[in-house]
Amino acid sequence: MARPRLVVYPPDERGWRRVRYDGQILGTAYRVSDIAVFLAAAGMQDPEDIDLTDPALVEWRGGGPETWTDFPP
Template sequence: MASARPIVIYPPAEDDGRRVRVDGHFVGMAYGLLDVVEFLRLAGLEHVDEDWVRQSALIEWRGPGAGEWGAGRNAGTRK
């Protein structure tokens, strides 16, 4: 069953990165919210920031939500 949300962020991989898909296309590995913001801007979304990414109903977070990036990144932003 396909997701009704066009943006999917997958659970953290072994390196703490999360795969990001936009409209079914892989756009990159995110290591924090700023990476997700940049991928979405490059995909053509305007007015995207970290708060939007945390709250948007367009994003399906698989596994943990926006605040979990693996063992070393609990804040969701790059350190």
């Protein structure tokens, strides 16, 4: 079975999460909606339509798409 191309790392001490796609770090996400922005910048067509709960597409480490903290002030 192929590994997911999208990996979201565990939250850091602030609750922010690094996002990797195809082996490249795309950035640090502060909320789940940031992931679609990163994927669009990486050239993915219709990234807002990706099912972030599908383990074949996304590997969540340290909690799933519901694991976030408030955006920093």
